[in-house]
Amino acid sequence: MTTPDNERRRFTRIDFDASTELQKGDHLYMVTLVDISFNGILVKSDTPLKLALGDEALATIRLQGDDVxxxxxxxxxxxxxxxxxxxxxxxxxDSLTLLRRLVELNLGDPTLLERELDHFFATDAH
Known part of the structure; x- marks a missing residue:
């Protein structure tokens, strides 16, 4: 039996609007943040990004101007x-602390936050 994505997902996606940019080498892309979780981000771009699957970039998600x-x-x-x-x-x-607070405010349930943090710290990728 196939399990729907939302049942397999260990991290809750938080819909969030923040000024977001991706930097890959000399290229800087201004994108729209669709959602964020402890595992990743989903962004939208009106122009194609010159990135291939597996490419690495630096994401900057501005929560309060340049300071936060x-x-x-x-x-x-x-x-x-x-x-x-x-x-x-x-x-x-610092970024983990900001993301934790963002997730905490959006989940509204300390139990769910603790579960997400347990998954986050249990994954080998982090």
Whole structure:
């Protein structure tokens, strides 16, 4: 029997609108953040990104101007038309703290947050 994606998903996607950019070498792409989780981000771009599956980039998600931002290396894992899905590779402590607070505010349930953090710290990729 096939399990729907939402049942297999270990990390809740948070719909969030924030100024977001991706940097790959000398290229800087301004994109629209669709959603974010402890596992990755989904962005939308009106112009095609010159990225291939497996390419790494640096994502900057500005929560409050330039002062408060999540900065993390990401890897392109899937692309569908104008949407690009990236796996978060390594969050520094400041970015992890900001993402944790963002998830906490949107989940509204400390039990769900603890479950997500358990999954996050249990994965080998982090």
């Amino acid at each position: 931002a999540i900065r993390t290396p990401v890897t392109l894992t899937h692309q569908n038309e104008q949407e690009y899905g990236f796996l978060i590779e390594n969050l520094d402590l």
